[in-house]
Amino acid sequence: MxxxxxxxxxxxxxxxxxxxxxxxxxxxxxxxxxxxxxxxPLRRLVAYPGYSYLTTILILSDATLGEALRGFWHxxxxxxxxxxxxxxxxxxxxxxxxxxxxxxxxVALCTFVVALxxxxxxxxxxxxxxxxxxxxxxxxxxxxxxxxxxxxxPIQVCLSxxxxxxxSVGAMLFPNLFFYRKPSLxxxxxxxxAYHEVRQLCQKYAENARKRFNFYLDAILSQDSSxxxxxxxxxxxxxxxxxxxxxxxxxxxxxxxxxRPTIRNILNPSRFYxxxxxxxxxxxxxxxxxxxTSCPSFPVAMMKKLQADSLHDLKRQIHDQLEQxxxxxxxYTRKKKERSLKEAxxxxxxxxxxxxxxxxxxxxxKLLQENTEAIEExxxxxxxxxxxxxxxxxxxxxxxxxxxxxxxxxxxxxxxxSLGLAxxxxxxxxxxxxxxxxxxxxxxxxxxxxxxxxxxxxxxxSTAMGSIYGILCCFIFKEVEDLSFLPLLPxxxxxxxxxxxxxxxxAGGISAAxxxxxxxxxxxxxxPIDFAIARITGAVIGLICFVTIEILTSPARxxxxxxxKLSLGLGSLQACIEDLVLFDNQxxxxxxxxxxxxxxxxxxxxxxxKFIEExxxxxxxxxxxxxGACYSKLLRSLSNMENLSLFxxxxxxxxxxxxxxxxxxxxxxxxxxxxxxxxxxxxxKKVGKSLHCLQELASKKSVAVHNKHDIEFGTSxxxxxxxxxxxxxxxxxxIVDSFLQNSNELSKKIAARTGLIEDHQKLRGQVTVCxxxxxxxxxxxxxxxxxxxKEFQELIKLEHPSSHVIV
Numbered sequence: 001m002x003x004x005x006x007x008x009x010x011x012x013x014x015x016x017x018x019x020x021x022x023x024x025x026x027x028x029x030x031x032x033x034x035x036x037x038x039x040x041p042l043r044r045l046v047a048y049p050g051y052s053y054l055t056t057i058l059i060l061s062d063a064t065l066g067e068a069l070r071g072f073w074h075x076x077x078x079x080x081x082x083x084x085x086x087x088x089x090x091x092x093x094x095x096x097x098x099x100x101x102x103x104x105x106x107v108a109l110c111t112f113v114v115a116l117x118x119x120x121x122x123x124x125x126x127x128x129x130x131x132x133x134x135x136x137x138x139x140x141x142x143x144x145x146x147x148x149x150x151x152x153x154p155i156q157v158c159l160s161x162x163x164x165x166x167x168s169v170g171a172m173l174f175p176n177l178f179f180y181r182k183p184s185l186x187x188x189x190x191x192x193x194a195y196h197e198v199r200q201l202c203q204k205y206a207e208n209a210r211k212r213f214n215f216y217l218d219a220i221l222s223q224d225s226s227x228x229x230x231x232x233x234x235x236x237x238x239x240x241x242x243x244x245x246x247x248x249x250x251x252x253x254x255x256x257x258x259x260r261p262t263i264r265n266i267l268n269p270s271r272f273y274x275x276x277x278x279x280x281x282x283x284x285x286x287x288x289x290x291x292x293t294s295c296p297s298f299p300v301a302m303m304k305k306l307q308a309d310s311l312h313d314l315k316r317q318i319h320d321q322l323e324q325x326x327x328x329x330x331x332y333t334r335k336k337k338e339r340s341l342k343e344a345x346x347x348x349x350x351x352x353x354x355x356x357x358x359x360x361x362x363x364x365x366k367l368l369q370e371n372t373e374a375i376e377e378x379x380x381x382x383x384x385x386x387x388x389x390x391x392x393x394x395x396x397x398x399x400x401x402x403x404x405x406x407x408x409x410x411x412x413x414x415x416x417x418s419l420g421l422a423x424x425x426x427x428x429x430x431x432x433x434x435x436x437x438x439x440x441x442x443x444x445x446x447x448x449x450x451x452x453x454x455x456x457x458x459x460x461x462s463t464a465m466g467s468i469y470g471i472l473c474c475f476i477f478k479e480v481e482d483l484s485f486l487p488l489l490p491x492x493x494x495x496x497x498x499x500x501x502x503x504x505x506x507a508g509g510i511s512a513a514x515x516x517x518x519x520x521x522x523x524x525x526x527x528p529i530d531f532a533i534a535r536i537t538g539a540v541i542g543l544i545c546f547v548t549i550e551i552l553t554s555p556a557r558x559x560x561x562x563x564x565k566l567s568l569g570l571g572s573l574q575a576c577i578e579d580l581v582l583f584d585n586q587x588x589x590x591x592x593x594x595x596x597x598x599x600x601x602x603x604x605x606x607x608x609x610k611f612i613e614e615x616x617x618x619x620x621x622x623x624x625x626x627x628g629a630c631y632s633k634l635l636r637s638l639s640n641m642e643n644l645s646l647f648x649x650x651x652x653x654x655x656x657x658x659x660x661x662x663x664x665x666x667x668x669x670x671x672x673x674x675x676x677x678x679x680x681x682x683x684x685k686k687v688g689k690s691l692h693c694l695q696e697l698a699s700k701k702s703v704a705v706h707n708k709h710d711i712e713f714g715t716s717x718x719x720x721x722x723x724x725x726x727x728x729x730x731x732x733x734x735i736v737d738s739f740l741q742n743s744n745e746l747s748k749k750i751a752a753r754t755g756l757i758e759d760h761q762k763l764r765g766q767v768t769v770c771x772x773x774x775x776x777x778x779x780x781x782x783x784x785x786x787x788x789x790k791e792f793q794e795l796i797k798l799e800h801p802s803s804h805v806i807v
Contacts (some may be wrong), residue, residue: 095142576597687781
């Protein structure tokens with residue numbers, strides 16, 4: 001029997017894909033009707049229906065109304081750029097002088113100019129690239145015609161593009177018949193808004209977070225190890241789904257600005273950063289997950305010291321707040337609450353080694369409660385603005401900035417060379433169908449890296465598949481050509497699913513849809529078979545140029561970049577840990593610097609994940625096979641250490657603020673504080689030494705250097721095998737034991753100083769929980785470093801079987 005949740009998920013996927021297909025069909029129908037059955041003057045102006053179809057497919061890729069409006073604006077911006085560049089060049093040079101070489105050179109130069117500004121959206125660049133190819137290829141073919149006819153071509157291309165963009169917006173204005181989650185009449189009759197989709201995603205995330213929280217808490221409170229393991233296993237796929245939901249929200253949230261384009265929203269776009277708000281829930285949930293999966297045995301002894309009724313009451317409160325969060329709207333700002341502690345946790349006084357995990361769990365639990373309360377309370381205060389003028393000015397400057405960066409210059413050179421070469425070879429091979437060599441890659445460019453061979457393969461296969469489908473449909477409907485558009489309906493539904501497949505992805509789905517549209521959506525282009533063969537040949541020429549230029553401009557393999565990014569990530573982690581300072585009076589001023597380093601570390605971890613995915617997709621050729629399993633383990637360890645360093649900084653900041661708020665005599669606490677500082681320095685030195693060693697190993701390639709680390713960072717192999725592991729374990733335990741001793745001494749001094757006043761008891765409980773959580777982070781980071789050292793040894797052994805590395 002199929003589970004109800006799985007059936008619900010399947011139905012949701014079907015509705016989403018059918019909605020996307022319905023919008024695409026509606027937009028393509030508008031283009032089809034206009035270009036084939038519209039008034040003759042209008043048909044003469046929109047003489048390039050193929051590019052109209054391409055524009056609709058590019059814009060309506062799982063789009064909402066906000067994304068369609070954004071696509072329409074970027075299309076207009078691209079059209080203005082192309083009109084200025086092409087009309088100016090055609091006037092100055094003259095159409096008669098556009099030979100094959102001059103046309104290819106003009107394509108390369110105009111592409112470079114369009115691609116160079118860093119602030120221009122990628123959609124606008126792609127639209128402009130395709131227009132440039134069509135204009136200059138047509139000029140090279142028809143250069144002998146009258147100048148007026150040639151100069152009319154850029155206008156026709158731009159109007160055809162605007163038709164496709166207008167059809168996309170028109171399709172999005174159609175009532176939303178596929179609103180499947182608790183539909184109301186107003187929702188059904190309104191267009192499909194990004195606001196609705198983000199709200200649904202937020203509701204799904206809140207539901208996901210509530211289920212995860214229940215599973216993790218049930219695991220911690222379990223009296224049986226097998227039951228706890230079962231809860232943890234059930235929470236694991238939910239954690240992966242939660243991360244995907246956050247990525248979907250991040251992808252959709254920019255469209256919110258286009259649906260409510262008021263001056264206030266334009267000056268304060270941070271109001272729409274929904275993902276950042278939900279991260280306040282995700283971060284403590286990750287901490288709770290770390291605590292649950294780190295339990296060596298169940299039941300957890302310290303949980304018995306807590307008041308059971310109060311703990312269950314806290315669970316119910318968080319559960320209710322997460323349910324309320326399901327009604328979360330994406331236009332609310334968030335205000336941070338002060339950290340507090342429930343009465344159930346006041347009696348926590350002495351910290352034992354085996355209780356560190358539970359203290360960390362309690363700290364994450366109260367952080368989750370505070371964050372969910374803060375998001376819920378700020379709903380009534382959404383009219384208040386909190387952004388500073390500096391951020392507004394910075395955002396406005398980003399929009400107006402046209403100064404090229406190193407990245408944008410590299411991108412412009414890559415696009416220019418690829419398109420120029422593709423157009424030149426396409427003209428030399430078959431001038432009548434030369435534009436397809438450039439068009440196939442004009443819409444393929446992305447900022448940064450991509451899996452080049454995988455994308456090229458997906459586009460080639462999908463182009464051939466769509467073209468063959470179009471030929472078969474033309475053969476079947478050759479007696480009734482007016483009905484040849486009907487077979488496009490199931491094909492567009494199929495390609496809406498194809499866009500989300502692992503094999504073909506977005507690039508393959510778009511190519512398959514366009515391949516059939518160009519044959520079935522037009523008339524009077526000659527025999528379909530000849531046209532399809534010419535287009536497939538042109539597409540292959542373009543993809544060869546694309547792959548060649550990508551290899552020449554980006555010779556480093558994804559596997560190499562993954563190792564480099566791993567090295568940079570380890571260096572950033574080391575920098576974050578080095579900046580941790582206990583009880584610093586200037587901790588508030590230190591925080592932005594540390595947050596910046598943590599943001600940099602997070603960026604390295606994300607890019608490492610991207611490079612690992614790319615390296616697993618790309619062929620190995622004659623290189624050493626990429627060890628995806630080892631790199632995935634290293635990524636998991638680095639991600640865990642990133643989260644633990646973030647928790648450490650948050651706990652330290654919270655602990656410092658609590659001690660300062662109650663105005664304690666810090667002189668009396670000087671001794672345990674010095675002990676803390678000494679423990680922290682030893683911890684930072686030990687972790688820093690290991691991370692430096694791993695960073696060196698990740699940044700080097702030769703086996704000789706790997707073997708050298710046996711002397712530089714270890715003792716002899718035999719000593720390490722017999723004595724080194726025991727000494728490492730003893731050193732780790734001594735750091736944690738010393739920290740616990742100083743923690744308990746500090747807690748006793750606070751108790752002696754504050755007495756039995758209720759607020760002071762609460763203070764002592766807060767300090768104890770913070771110290772216990774900090775001790776868990778220290779212990780876990782030391783353990784994760786040792787795990788990463790083992791994973792590095794496994795990786796180097798696989799890549800260099802003859803080497804022997806001890807770290």
